[in-house]
Amino acid sequence: MTHTLKLVAVTVMLVVALSFTFERQAHAYVDPGSGLLLFQGISATISGVLFYFRRRIKNLFVKTQPKSDPGTTPSPSL
Template sequence: MANRLKYLTVTGLLLIALSFTFERKAYAYIDPGSGLLVFQGISAVVSGTLFYFRRRLKALFGKTPKVESTAADSQ
């Protein structure tokens, strides 16, 4: 199963790389708002991921409770 997944991944990446080698020039205009749209999409993905994993991040970066030693423990 793992070999098949690797084969599928490598095949997909090679097809993507191959598609870039045969691309034609697109004589098109991209307005400045398109860059903002891409930025908005990326920031939405990042903030959504942080929101989804907030408990794990809080546990990872949160303070660990300190264990207090008593006088009986030190003897």
């Protein structure tokens, strides 16, 4: 199973590498909306990453209190 998976992965990487190698230059018009589409994609990616790691980011800024042993009573803080 792993041999066929490696063979498929190598084949896909070879096809992608060859497609980038023989790529022709495009003489295309980029309208003003393309910049907004690029901005939207980048902002969506950043928002997704922040949402995915929100708990880890929150833990960087929140001070955690040390946990006491279950057999002892916590001392009152003033």
